[in-house]
Amino acid sequence: GAGVSQSPRYKVAKRGQDVALRCDPISGHVSLFWYQQALGQGPEFLTYFQNEAQLDKSGLPSDRFFAERPEGSVSTLKIQRTQQEDSAVYLCASSSPGGGLGTEAFFGQGTRLTVV
């Protein structure tokens, strides 16, 4: 596609509800990243995929957070039993094949999650 697409753009969840956030990366991009961005802060790394393999999930804040990319393209970030502290913008980024040195990451517009 033309860019990284995330859906939904906005999500309001009641505390305790499960949510699923979707990311469609740029076609052919090997690397996919999820970030969490709180208001007024820079993005914080959550997890990283290379194709379908989740190579790093060290940034996931708790076991309520789960990400997958089963076919190496679309990715889903799932948050179970949402809490108010989960309210943030969730950003997805992808980068070109290789994803190594000198690689530009392209970001989606993000999903703004509000837990009430």
Next chain:
Amino acid sequence: LAKTTQPISMDSYEGQEVNITCSHNNIATNDYITWYQQFPSQGPRFIIQGYKTKVTNEVASLFIPADRKSSTLSLPRVSLSDTAVYYCLVMDSNYQLIWGAGTKLIIKP
């Protein structure tokens, strides 16, 4: 992972050149320096990337001294639409980036 330090905010006026300096004292040999721009309610957008000396593209220049412990993003003749948050990052051979709070740049008419 190299940590970056940059000013929290800056003001300037339309038509001026704006320079934002970032320090990255523990940058490693293989690390690249990358700058992103972020508008409200948007994802970050790549601006420029460099390894040493000077890099220029259609929107900005990046100056990196020989010791590579700092870098300066230069935006020529800014306009109101350049009001945004600018992030300096060091990107290494791994994938994980550490983002600071960035520099909030406000351009005044």
